[in-house]
Amino acid sequence: xxxxxxxxxxxxxxxxxxxGKRGIKAFFSLWLIFLTLFIMLIMIALNSNPxxxxxxxxxxxxxxxxxxxxxxxxxxxxxxxxxxxxxxxTILIVYKIVAEAKIQGFSNEQSETLAYLSLQIKLDxxxxxxxxxxxxxxxAIIDISIxxxxxxxxIYINKLFTTKRSLLFSGIEIGKDILGTMINxxxxxxxxxxxxxxxxxxxxxxxxxDMLNNKVFASEIFQIxxxxxxxxxxxxxxxxxTNCILFVGxxxxxSISQCKKK
Amino acid sequence: MQKxxxxxxxxxxxxxxxxRSGKLTYIFGMLLIVxxxxxxxxxxxxxxxxxxxxxxxxxxxETIPNTQNNxxxxxxxxxxxxxxxxxxxxxxxISNSQALDSRYNVNDELFINLQDDKNKQIISSxxxxxxxxxxxxxxxxxxxxxxxLIAQAKGLxxxxxxxxxxxxxSIILQLYLHGYNLIVIASIASFLFILTSLxxxxxxxxxxxxxxxxxxxxxxxxxxxxIIIFKITDSNGIHYEEMEFLTTPPxxxxxxxxxxxxxxxxxxxxxxxxxxIEEIYKKNPFIEKKLLLNSAMEIGKDIMGTMTNTLVxxxxxxxxxxxxxxxxxxxxxxxxxxxxxxxxxxxxxxGSIGIVISIPITIYISSILLKKQTIGLSS
Numbered sequence: 234x235x236x237x238x239x240x241x242x243x244x245x246x247x248x249x250x251x252x253g254k255r256g257i258k259a260f261f262s263l264w265l266i267f268l269t270l271f272i273m274l275i276m277i278a279l280n281s282n283p284x285x286x287x288x289x290x291x292x293x294x295x296x297x298x299x300x301x302x303x304x305x306x307x308x309x310x311x312x313x314x315x316x317x318x319x320x321x322x323t324i325l326i327v328y329k330i331v332a333e334a335k336i337q338g339f340s341n342e343q344s345e346t347l348a349y350l351s352l353q354i355k356l357d358x359x360x361x362x363x364x365x366x367x368x369x370x371x372x373a374i375i376d377i378s379i380x381x382x383x384x385x386x387x388i389y390i391n392k393l394f395t396t397k398r399s400l401l402f403s404g405i406e407i408g409k410d411i412l413g414t415m416i417n418x419x420x421x422x423x424x425x426x427x428x429x430x431x432x433x434x435x436x437x438x439x440x441x442x443d444m445l446n447n448k449v450f451a452s453e454i455f456q457i458x459x460x461x462x463x464x465x466x467x468x469x470x471x472x473x474x475t476n477c478i479l480f481v482g483x484x485x486x487x488s489i490s491q492c493k494k495k
Numbered sequence: 496m497q498k499x500x501x502x503x504x505x506x507x508x509x510x511x512x513x514x515r516s517g518k519l520t521y522i523f524g525m526l527l528i529v530x531x532x533x534x535x536x537x538x539x540x541x542x543x544x545x546x547x548x549x550x551x552x553x554x555x556x557e558t559i560p561n562t563q564n565n566x567x568x569x570x571x572x573x574x575x576x577x578x579x580x581x582x583x584x585x586x587x588x589i590s591n592s593q594a595l596d597s598r599y600n601v602n603d604e605l606f607i608n609l610q611d612d613k614n615k616q617i618i619s620s621x622x623x624x625x626x627x628x629x630x631x632x633x634x635x636x637x638x639x640x641x642x643x644l645i646a647q648a649k650g651l652x653x654x655x656x657x658x659x660x661x662x663x664x665s666i667i668l669q670l671y672l673h674g675y676n677l678i679v680i681a682s683i684a685s686f687l688f689i690l691t692s693l694x695x696x697x698x699x700x701x702x703x704x705x706x707x708x709x710x711x712x713x714x715x716x717x718x719x720x721x722i723i724i725f726k727i728t729d730s731n732g733i734h735y736e737e738m739e740f741l742t743t744p745p746x747x748x749x750x751x752x753x754x755x756x757x758x759x760x761x762x763x764x765x766x767x768x769x770x771x772i773e774e775i776y777k778k779n780p781f782i783e784k785k786l787l788l789n790s791a792m793e794i795g796k797d798i799m800g801t802m803t804n805t806l807v808x809x810x811x812x813x814x815x816x817x818x819x820x821x822x823x824x825x826x827x828x829x830x831x832x833x834x835x836x837x838x839x840x841x842x843x844x845x846g847s848i849g850i851v852i853s854i855p856i857t858i859y860i861s862s863i864l865l866k867k868q869t870i871g872l873s874s
Binding site for chain 1: 597631647802855
């Protein structure tokens with residue numbers, strides 16, 4: 234039996250024991266996400282625009298993780314809308330960065346790995362890097378946004394707030410609490426991924442400045458920084474959107490117009 | 496030098512006058528000045544480089560006949576070294592995908608290789624790289640400003656942990672390169688990572704203590720489980736092709752990578768659960784222990800799904816460009832997955848196992864620690 238299968242079975246058993254029905258649901262949503270990602274790759278390979286596909290995939294994964302696991306309600310709706318908004322915003326920022334710093338594609342050190350592959354292909358690697366960064370941070374922003382939205386919902390239904398404005402600020406406070414650990418989670422995931430690269434570069438006797446200017450290394454640093462930017466942006470956006478949506482049903486058109494004014 | 500001090504002093508005074516409201520804003524003002532100073536330094540750092548740096552002044556582009564490639568003819572000025580100020584001509588070929596090359600624009604800075612003769616005349620010059628350090632500085636600055644603006648003091652703490660962790664990571668790397676056993680130093684480093692991250696983010700208190708203990712126990716169990724599974728299956732099915740360029744055996748490196756990757760996720764789970772347990776307990780100190788554990792378990796189930804998804808997406812993203820390249824070169828799907836995703840899938844699965852295991856562990860440890868306080872009253 235291979236390592237992957239045994240790990241997979243272990244994970245399934247643990248999720249079923251500890252998470253019960255929802256654990257099994259989470260296990261299958263993992264598979265759905267994998268499937269979505271593979272379809273995404275095939276679509277891009279068939280020459281669809283990577284940026285459009287990224288937005289589409291973010292919407293689909295948002296639907297899977299928010300509506301499929303947690304059901305359709307005000308909490309998940311506001312988290313969903315905030316995630317889509319931040320994805321669009323981050324795409325703009327990341328595209329600008331990638332195009333300016335020219336971190337698309339592969340670096341010369343990887344040419345050995347690329348020896349049997351043709352690079353004369355119709356793929357816009359600048360857009361693919363944007364897709365890579367966005368997919369990498371998507372999970373984190375969905376996680377933060379649902380946490381903020383559901384905590385604000387708790388505060389709202391238990392009437393633990395004084396004004397609409399104060400609810401907005403407690404949303405941001407909750408976000409600040411999660412911020413640090415979330416950035417760490419991503420940082421460690423990315424460090425774990427690019428440790429191989431750093432070890433290899435150090436063995437090639439690269440200096441720090443060599444590394445900072447190297448395409449692959451710089452691209453990893455940009456991924457960490459861009460993820461950080463996305464994580465920071467999702468906090469006020471979710472707090473604001475949730476604040477608007479929570480008050481929509483109860484105060485009718487009045488609060489909507491207030492929302493728009495802000 | 497004195498001038499710079501004077502300017503900083505003036506700015507300090509201005510900041511002082513403007514933000515008398517709190518110490519914090521003062522610190523932020525100082526930080527901002529430091530960051531801006533760094534930026535000024537970095538955007539004019541050509542003289543720090545041994546390599547020759549040249550700045551592009553003009554570019555013309557044409558298609559090379561009978562190919563899909565374009566050729567750029569570039570005029571540039573040398574920015575450092577003994578030929579500083581001299582103009583040179585460079586050539587650059589761009590492919591359709593720009594996977595290994597790039598299109599350069601005016602004002603971009605390049606590293607170049609110069610060949611000169613005895614009379615100190617430049618014979619030839621070629622591009623060896625693109626200068627990216629200033630862009631890293633800009634984006635780092637944007638990130639720092641955003642995080643301080645939105646999360647203020649807590650943002651500052653997150654930034655500090657980030658910096659501390661990067662320092663620790665570079666220290667373990669140096670130790671490894673000096674011949675220490677990687678798994679041993681990675682374990683020691685993990686311990687340091689846990690301590691600094693959790694203490695800086697949530698302070699020294701009971702909540703942090705239980706988070707720290709739970710992270711250590713959770714990471715230990717999940718990494719042991721991973722090693723046992725590796726041993727049982729005799730590492731059958733792991734494809735180390737992604738790491739084949741390393742001359743050392745890849746397994747210890749991979750296991751330390753798994754350790755670090757799992758650690759971040761477990762810390763997140765541990766602090767979330769232990770702080771919600773404390774929160775529930777604070778709101779209702781006379782809550783029955785069973786009820787407390789049940790609601791903690793509910794929270795655990797809530798975050799389990801989203802956390803595993805976060806890991807899947809973060810790990811998968813790294814292989815996207817390579818997989819696309821293989822797909823475009825018409826390799827069969829199974830081979831692509833085996834070679835490019837084998838390590839990522841194992842990282843995802845071990846990380847997820849760590850997440851799931853650490854939920855009951857954290858609940859158990861937090862409830863024991865709380866019980867020592869007063870929870871014994873009601874159970």
